[in-house]
Amino acid sequence: MPWEDVLKQVRETIDELAPQVEITSIDLEGPLVVVYTRDMEFFADHPEVIKKVAQTVRRRIFIRPDPSLLMDESTAKDEILKLVPEEAGIKDIYFEPETGEVVIEAEAPGIVIGKDGQLLNEIKKKVKWAPRVVRAPPLESRIVKEMREYLKLVREERREILRNIGKRINRPPLSGEQWVRVEALGGYREVGRSSTLIMTRTSKVLVDCGLNVAAPDKGDPWSGAPYLYVPEVWDPSDAEKPFKHLDAVVITHAHLDHVGLAPLLFKYGYDGPVYMTAPTRDLAAMLLIDYVKVAQSEGKKVPYESKHIKEMIKHTITLKYGETTDIAPDIRLTFHNAGHILGSAVSHFHIGEGLYNIVITGDIKFERSWLFNAAHNRFPRVETVIIESTYGGREDFQPSRREAAERLKEIVMRTYEKGGKILIPVFAVGRSQEVMLVLESFMRKGELPEIPIYLDGMIWEATTIHAAYPEYLNKDLRELIFQKKENPFLSPIFHRVESSERREEVISSSDPLIVLSTSGMMNGGPVLEYFKHWADDPRNTLIFVGYQAVGTLGRKIQNGLKEVLMSLAGKPITIKVEMNIETIDGFSGHSDRRQLIQYIASMNPKPERVITCHGEENKCIDLAIGLHRRYGMETMALKNLEVVRLR
Ligand SMILES: [Zn+2]
Ligand SMILES: [Zn+2]
Numbered sequence: 292m293p294w295e296d297v298l299k300q301v302r303e304t305i306d307e308l309a310p311q312v313e314i315t316s317i318d319l320e321g322p323l324v325v326v327y328t329r330d331m332e333f334f335a336d337h338p339e340v341i342k343k344v345a346q347t348v349r350r351r352i353f354i355r356p357d358p359s360l361l362m363d364e365s366t367a368k369d370e371i372l373k374l375v376p377e378e379a380g381i382k383d384i385y386f387e388p389e390t391g392e393v394v395i396e397a398e399a400p401g402i403v404i405g406k407d408g409q410l411l412n413e414i415k416k417k418v419k420w421a422p423r424v425v426r427a428p429p430l431e432s433r434i435v436k437e438m439r440e441y442l443k444l445v446r447e448e449r450r451e452i453l454r455n456i457g458k459r460i461n462r463p464p465l466s467g468e469q470w471v472r473v474e475a476l477g478g479y480r481e482v483g484r485s486s487t488l489i490m491t492r493t494s495k496v497l498v499d500c501g502l503n504v505a506a507p508d509k510g511d512p513w514s515g516a517p518y519l520y521v522p523e524v525w526d527p528s529d530a531e532k533p534f535k536h537l538d539a540v541v542i543t544h545a546h547l548d549h550v551g552l553a554p555l556l557f558k559y560g561y562d563g564p565v566y567m568t569a570p571t572r573d574l575a576a577m578l579l580i581d582y583v584k585v586a587q588s589e590g591k592k593v594p595y596e597s598k599h600i601k602e603m604i605k606h607t608i609t610l611k612y613g614e615t616t617d618i619a620p621d622i623r624l625t626f627h628n629a630g631h632i633l634g635s636a637v638s639h640f641h642i643g644e645g646l647y648n649i650v651i652t653g654d655i656k657f658e659r660s661w662l663f664n665a666a667h668n669r670f671p672r673v674e675t676v677i678i679e680s681t682y683g684g685r686e687d688f689q690p691s692r693r694e695a696a697e698r699l700k701e702i703v704m705r706t707y708e709k710g711g712k713i714l715i716p717v718f719a720v721g722r723s724q725e726v727m728l729v730l731e732s733f734m735r736k737g738e739l740p741e742i743p744i745y746l747d748g749m750i751w752e753a754t755t756i757h758a759a760y761p762e763y764l765n766k767d768l769r770e771l772i773f774q775k776k777e778n779p780f781l782s783p784i785f786h787r788v789e790s791s792e793r794r795e796e797v798i799s800s801s802d803p804l805i806v807l808s809t810s811g812m813m814n815g816g817p818v819l820e821y822f823k824h825w826a827d828d829p830r831n832t833l834i835f836v837g838y839q840a841v842g843t844l845g846r847k848i849q850n851g852l853k854e855v856l857m858s859l860a861g862k863p864i865t866i867k868v869e870m871n872i873e874t875i876d877g878f879s880g881h882s883d884r885r886q887l888i889q890y891i892a893s894m895n896p897k898p899e900r901v902i903t904c905h906g907e908e909n910k911c912i913d914l915a916i917g918l919h920r921r922y923g924m925e926t927m928a929l930k931n932l933e934v935v936r937l938r
Contacts, residue, residue, distance in 0.1 A: 292348075292461070292463060293461065293462065293463060294319055294457060294458045294461035294462070297319075297324060297348050297350060297461050298317050298318075298319070298324065300347065300348050301317055301324055301326065301344055301348055301350075301352065302314065302317055304343065304344045304347050304348070305326070305340065305344060308340050308343060308344070309333065309337070309340050311333075312328060312330040312333045312334075313328060313329045313330055314326055314327070314328050315327045315328060315329060315357040315359075316357075318454065318457075319453070319454050319456075319457025319458060319461070320353070320389075320450070320453040320454065320457060321453040321456045321457055321460070321564055321608045322350075322351060322456075322457065322460055322608065322616045322617045322618060323350070323351050323352070323353050323457070324348070324350045324351070324352050324353070324457075325352075325353045325354075325355055326341075326352060326353065326354050326355070327355050327356070327357045327358070328354060328355070328356070328357060329356075329357050329360060331354065331356050331360075331391070331421075334354045341354060350461075350617065351616065351617075353389075353390075355388075355389070355390065355391050356391040356419070356421075358388070360419050361388075361391065361418070361419045361420055362417070362418040362419050362420065364386050366418075367386070367393060367417075367418035367419075367420055368384050370414075370417050370418055371384055371393070371395065371414055371417075371418065371422075372384070374410065374413060374414055374417065375395075375397075375402070375403050375410065375414075376402060378399060378402055379397045379398070379399050379400075379402035379403045380397055380398030380399055380427070381395060381396065381397045381398075381403070382396045382397060382398065382427035382431075383395075383396040383427070383436075384396070385439055386420060388446065390421070391420060391421055392420060392421045392422070392423045393414075393418065393420035393421070393422050393423070394423050394424075394425060395422055395423070395424045395425070396425055396426075396427040396428070397424060397425075397426070397427055398426070398427050400424045400425065400426050403422075403424045404424055411424070426773060428755075428758045428759045428761070429758055429772055429773060429778050429780075429781065430754065430755040430758040430759075430780060430781070431755060432573075432752070432755035432756050432758065432759045433752060433755070434573050434574075434576065434577045434752055434755070434756055435573055435755070435756060435759040438572070438573050438576060438604070441601070441604065442604075445605050448605065449605060452562065452605060452606060453608075455562070456563060456564045456606075456608075459538065459563070460538075460617050460618065460619060460620060461620070462620055463620065464492070464493040464494075464620040464621040464643075465492050465493045467492065468492070469491065469492050469621075469643055469646055469938075470491065470492060470936060470938055471489070471490070471491050471642055471646070471647045471649070471936070471937045471938040472489075472490045472491075472934055472935065472936050472937060473487055473488065473489055473490070473649070473675075473677070473902070473934070473935055473937060474487070474488040474490065474521070474523065474932070474933070474934040475487060475904065475929040475930065475931050475932060475933050475934075476488055476497075476517040476518045476519065476521070476524070476931065476932070477501060477503075477516070477517025477518060477931055478499070478501060478517070478548065478904055478905050478931075479904045479905075479911070479928075479929045479930055479931045479933070480904075480906070480907070480908040480911045480912075480928060480929075480930055480931070481503075481906075481907065481908070481931070482503075482548065482681060482838070482840050482841075482905055482906060482907065483501065483502075483503030483504070483505060483506065483515065483548050483840055484501045484502055484503040484506075484515055484516060484517045484548060484551075484552070485499040485501040485517070485543075485548055485549050485653075485904070485905055486498070486499050486500050486501060486517035486518075486519070486552075487499065487651060487677060487904070488523065488524060489622070489640060489642075489649060490523065491619075491621055491622065491642055491643070492621075493619065493620050493621050494538045494539075494619035494620060494621055494622050495523070495524070495536055495537050495538055495619075496537070496538055496539045496540070496541060496618060496619060496622055496640070497524070497537055497539070497540045497541070498540075498541045498543065498638060498651050499541070499542060499543055499549040499550070499651075499653070500517065500519070500540060500542070500549075500550065500551075500552045500553040500555070500556065501517065501546075501547065501548040501549045501550065501551050501552060502515050502516065502547050502548065502551025502552040503515035503516075503548065503840075504547055504548070504551065504582075504810075504812075504814055504815075505812065505814055505840045505841065505842040505843045506842070507842065513594060515552075516552050516555070516594065517552065517931075518931060518932055519534075519552075519555075519556075521932070523536075524536070524537065531560050532559070532560035532561070532562075533559050533560065534556050534559055534560065534561040534563075535560070535561075537556075537561060537563055538563060538618065538619040538620075538622070539563055539564050539565075539566060539618040539619055539622075539624075540553060540556065540561075540563065540564070540565045540566070541565075541566045541567070541618070541624060541638055542565060542566070542567040542571060542575065543567075543571075543629065543635060543636050543637075543638055543651065543652075543653025543654070544567075544571055544629065544631060544632055544634060544635035544636065544653055544654060545567075545570075545571045545574035545575040545577075545578055545632065545633075545634065545635075545720060546578075546632065546654070546718070546720070546721075547578060547579075547582060549653065549654075550567075550571075550575045550578075550579065551579070551582065552594065552595075553565060553575075553603055554579060554595045554599035554600045554602070554603045555594050555595045555599065556603075557595075557599045557602035557603050557606070558594070558595045558596075558599045561606075562606065563606065564606055564607070564608045564618070565603055565606050565607045565608070566607075566608050566609075566610055566616070566618060566624060567607060567609060567610070567634070567636070568609060568610060568611065568612070568626060568634040568635075568636055568763070569609040569611075569634065569760065570633045570634030570756060570757075570759075570760040570763055571609075571633075571634035571635070571636070572604065572607050572609055572634075573756050573759075574632070574633060574634060574720050574753065574756055576600060576604055577719075577749055577752055577753065577756070578719065578720065578749065579600045579603075580597060580600060581719075581748075581749050583595075583596070583597050583600070585815055585816060586815075589815060610624070610625075610626050611626070612626050612627050612628050612636070612667075612763075613625065613626070613627065614626070615641075621642060621643050621646075622640055622641070622642055623640070623641040623642075624638060624639070624640055624641075625638075625639045625641070626638055626639075627639065627666075627667035628663065628664055628666060628667045628763075629652065629653050629654065629655045629656070629666045629667070630655060630656035630657065630658070630659075630660065630663045630664060630665050630666040630880075631653065631654040631655055631656050631663075631666070631721065631880045631881070632654075632718075632720050632721035632880055633662070633663075633720065633721070633753075633756065633757050633760060633763055633764075634760065634763055635653060635654060635655075636653060637650060637651070637652050637653060637655060637666055637667055637668075638650070638651045638653065639670050639673070641671075641672070645672075646938065647674055647675075647937060647938045648670065648671075648672045648673045648674050648675075649673075649674070649675050649676075649677065649937065650670060650673050650675070650676045650677070650898070651676075651677045652666070652676065652677065652678045652679055652890075653679065654679050654681070654880065654881055654905065655678075655679060655881070655882055655887075655890065656879075656880050656881060656882055656886070657882040657886040657887070657889060657890040658692070658882065658886055659765060660692060660725060660765075660880075661692070661724075661725050661728045661729065661765075661768065662721075662724055662725060662728075662757070662764055662765065662768055663763070663764065663765055664765050666882070666890060668890055668891075668893060668894040668895065669894075669895045670894075670895070670896070672896065673894065673896060673898050674898060674899050674900065674937065674938075675898060675899065675900045675901070675902065675937050676891065676894070676898045676900070676901050676902070677901075677902045677903075677904055678887060678890070678891065678901060678902070678903055678904070678914070679881065679882075679887075679903075679904060679905035679906065680887065680903045680904065680905055680906030680910045680911045680913075680914040680928075681838055681879075681881040681905055681906050681910065682879065682881050682882065682883045682884055682887070682906075682910070683884055683887050683903060683906050683910040683911065683913055683914030683917075684884065684906075684907075684909060684910040684913045684914075685884070685913050685917070687883050687884040687910065688883050688884060688885060689876040689877050689879060689883035690876055690877040691877055692877055692878075693877075694877055695836075695875050695876065695877025695878050696729045696733075696877075698875050698877075699726070699729060699730070699834070699836075699875055699878075700733050700738060700739055702832060702834060702873050702875070703730070703733075703739060703742070703805065704739065705832075706803075706830070706831070706832040706871070707739075707740060707742060707803050709830040710803060710830055711803070711828065711830030711831040711832060711870075711871075712803065712804055712805075712806070712825055712828075712830075712831045712832075713742075713804070713805040713806070713831070713832050713834060714806050714808070714818065714821050714822060714825060714831065714832070714833050714834070714870075715805065715806065715807045715808070715833075715834045715835075715836060716808060716809070716810065716811050716812065716813050716818045716833070716835065716837075716845060717750065717807050717808070717809065717811050717836060717837060718809065718810070718811035718837055719748055719749035719750050719752070719753040719809050719811075720749075720753045721837075721880045722811065722836050722837045722878055722879075722880060723746070723750045723753065723754070723807050723809075724753070724754055724757060724780075725878055726807060726836055726878065727744070727746075727750075727754070727779070727780065727785065727807070728768075728779055730744060730784075730805065731744075731779040731780075731782050731784060731785075732779065734782075734784055735779075735782070741784055742784070742803050742804060742805055743784060743786055743802070743804050743805070744784050744785050744786065744804070744805045744806075744807065745786050745787075745788050745797050745804060745805070745806045745807070745808075746785060746786070746787050746788065746807050746808075747788040747794060747797075747806060747807070747808035747809070747817045747818070747821075748808050748809030748810070748816055748817050748818070749809060750807055750808075750809065751785075751787045754780055757772075757780075758772055758780065761773070788806075788808075788817070794817060794820060794821075797821075798820065798821060798824045798825075799824075806821050808821060811837045811845070812837075812838075812839050812840055812843035812844070812845040812846070813839075813843060813844040813845040813848065814843045814844055814845070819844075819857065822866070823857055823859060823864075823866055825870060826855070826866045826867065826868050826869065826870050827866065827867045827868075827869045827870070828869060828870060829869045829870060829871065830870075831870040831871065832870060832871040832872075832873060833848070833870050833871070833872050833873070834873045834874075834875060835849055835872075835873070835874040835875070836874075836875050836878040836879075837878065837879060837880070838879060838881065841907065848868060848872060849872065849874055851872075852868060853867065853868050854866065854867055854868065855868060884913075884914070884917070887914060888914075888917060888918065888921065891918055891922070891924075892921075892922065897922075897924075898924065899924060899925065900924060900925040900926070900927070900937070901915070901918050901924055901925070901926045901927075902915075902926070902927050902928075902929055902935070903915045903926065903927070903928045903929075904928075904929065908928075911928040912928045914926075914928075915927060915928040
């Protein structure tokens with residue numbers, strides 16, 4: 292129903308069920324309908340009213356206090372600081388007008404709450420905001436703080452953006468024959484520029500908009516981009532807003548092969564929503580800004596600027612796992628844990644009223660890791676699954692996490708005894724935190740000598756973002772990082788490399804040491820500096836713990852490349868690779884073949900059709916064949932630009 296009717300119906304239903312409450316306004320906020328009231332208590336006491344309204348209009352309804360009730364933010368902050376005793380160790384106070392809450396981050400939440408919640412009540416009476424007390428994260432994240440400040444800065448602008456998004460979502464779906472299609476726009480039979488278009492009669496949703504960072508730089512700013520210029524995505528008749536037919540963009544996780552080109556949409560006038568989890572938003576902002584910075588400093592062409600990254604953040608709507616949201620007139624989205632990196636999501640799309648269901652896995656780990664639970668595979672309904680195939684090949688069996696850890700220990704020990712240094716190229720997000728946890732635990736238990744570990748690139752920042760979102764981590768790690776004494780990330784064995792001077796020192800140090808550095812596939816970043824200086828010494832070791840894409844330097848070295856042409860102080864030099872090269876497989880954030888098959892086999896309910904993607908050609912084909920042989924289901928290894936009608 293048109294949005295005016297939705298709002299009208301919400302008001303009428305509330306008037307009917309609770310004529311005595313005062314509603315000051317009703318507004319659209321992206322997928323939500325927000326009701327402002329002076330009677331928050333009434334709704335708190337009668338949750339059934341909102342439930343009924345939500346059922347009637349089939350929308351998510353949010354109740355918020357009328358802004359005039361709330362104390363001005365800076366006065367409220369002062370009042371809270373006056374009321375709460377110092378021992379509470381307040382670290383931060385910030386306001387969330389979306390919920391009418393004030394969040395108080397404290398070292399001792401119990402003190403802020405007070406006996407029987409007394410102090411909390413007092414705070415509420417005074418400032419009128421609803422206080423929510425959380426334990427201060429054990430690591431402070433610059434990115435999370437900056438994100439909060441930025442969102443505050445653009446709050447008004449965002450309101451308008453969200454209202455327009457809401458209007459669009461609430462347009463009536465087209466009538467007539469209903470169908471569902473998907474189109475492979477990138478990352479099919481390859482890894483690197485993931486993008487899938489879901490099309491129905493009414494709507495178009497783009498899932499992921501990745502960039503292949505390993506694509507050869509041919510001076511074309513679009514090299515490595517998905518096929519976004521196909522007519523169903525790009526409208527050539529509208530030079531200002533060629534992407535205007537897209538209803539929504541959904542991002543499964545923060546890796547550049549999934550989000551790297553999303554800011555480009557905003558360069559070309561896209562003004563719709565981008566859905567992702569909150570940690571994905573923060574990690575993506577960090578990685579994208581870093582990508583632009585590094586690429587520019589290396590003289591590479593970047594297809595967009597940092598202002599387009601900001602534009603994307605302004606249009607981002609965050610969803611939690613398990614929260615179902617309308618993202619188009621006939622499409623509902625629910626995210627679930629994918630186990631791959633912080634905030635990574637398996638995306639479930641419900642189309643029409645029971646018409647069809649698609650699951651796009653994004654990258655998944657179907658095994659509990661040191662950081663996360665195994666990927667989720669229970670859904671109310673699912674007909675088609677689009678699954679990653681990074682390790683879907685016939686031979687792709689990986690050792691367990693435990694075996695991988697043992698191997699790492701053994702290699703570190705061997706290098707240490709030779710007096711060599713260890714270089715581990717890692718993605719800032721995911722593998723680096725796991726490797727940190729494993730090394731720290733061996734050293735704490737005395738199974739490895741205490742060798743200093745240097746973190747270069749965005750690794751430390753990424754680690755702090757993990758601590759800011761404990762609800763996304765598995766229970767064991769959550770408990771560990773909140774126990775101050777045992778918090779592995781705070782161990783003194785970790786050292787941050789924050790300047791190039793510091794890096795020089797580490798490079799020329801003669802002590803045994805371990806360096807974790809980006810980029811994970813050695814196609815840029817500080818890892819190359821260490822490599823240049825350490826490669827010719829056979830006592831040193833280079834350890835690969837993550838996937839190395841075709842075309843990257845990492846892959847070439849892994850395959851035995853003995854000489855690398857690089858530049859040192861602006862002059863070309865040939866680096867001889869004499870250092871020991873090792874690959875440890877079990878650390879991957881991707882499922883191996885067994886886990887991928889198990890993910891589908893144990894999926895509930897069983898899907899009718901599986902489409903493979905995100906793997907080299909033979910892997911995508913192998914996985915499709917394997918699943919078909921074993922379970923008789925229809926499988927396809929689509930090629931980029933192919934379209935399938937699902938219904
Ligand atoms: Zn990934
Ligand atoms: Zn990926």
